Amino acid sequence: MKPQERKAVLLWKLFKATFLLSAFTFGGGFVIVSLMKKKFVEELGWLEEEEMLDITAIAQSSPGPIPINASVILGYRMCGLAGSLVAILGTALPPMVIISVISLFYAQFRSNPIISLALQVMRAGVAAVIFDVVINLAKNVIKTRRVLYIVLMAAAFVARAILGVEATVLILVCLAVGLMDVFAQTRAKDNKNAEVQV
Secondary structure, eight states: OOHHHHHHHHHHHHHHHHHHHHHTOOSOHHHHHHHHIIIIIIISOOSOHHHHHHHHHHHHHSSSOHHHHHHHHHHHHHHHHHHHHHHHHHHHHHHHHHHHHHHHTHHHHHHOHHHHHHHHHHHHHHHHHHHHHHHHHHHHHHHTTOHHHHHHHHHHHHHHHTSOOOHHHHHHHHHHHHHHHHHHHHHHHHHHHHHHHO
C-alpha cells in the first residue's frame, strides 16, 4: 500500500472512531476522554496510556470543550494537520446535527415525560463513567510513586471538594508546581552531567 493510501485509510479510521465516540457519548468531556482511552489505547493501540493521560491533562487545561481539544491533539499526533481537521470534524459533527434536530422539537422534548425519565436514568451511567475516569487518573498518579504528585492530587481534591477553590485556580497552581518540578529535575540532571564530564 502506498503512503498516501495508508494515510487516507488512517484518516478514515480516525474520522470514524471520533464520529462514533462523539455520536454515542452522553455526559460531556470526562466521559468521552474515558472512551477515547479505551478506543485509542486499548483497542487500536495508537497511543500509550501515558500519552493519553498527557492529552487528557492538556485538553482539560485548555480553553474550549474537552472532546474537541483532545481530538485536535490526537489527530495531530496521528496524521499532522490533516489528522487534526478530520478528528475535529468527526467530533463536532454528531453533536451539531443532534442539537440542530433537538432545537426544532425543543418544546416537545422538554415536556415529554419519557425523554425526561430517560435523561435522569442516563445521569447515573454518566456518574459511573466519570467515577471510572477519576479512579484511572488517580491510579496513574499513584503509579508514578512521586510523593509530590500524590500530595498535589490529594490537596487539589480537598481544596475543590471541601474548601470550594475554583478549578481554574487549581489548574494554574498545579501547572506552576509541575513547571517548577520539571525545571528542578532538568537542573539536577544538568548538574549531574557536568559532574560526570569533570
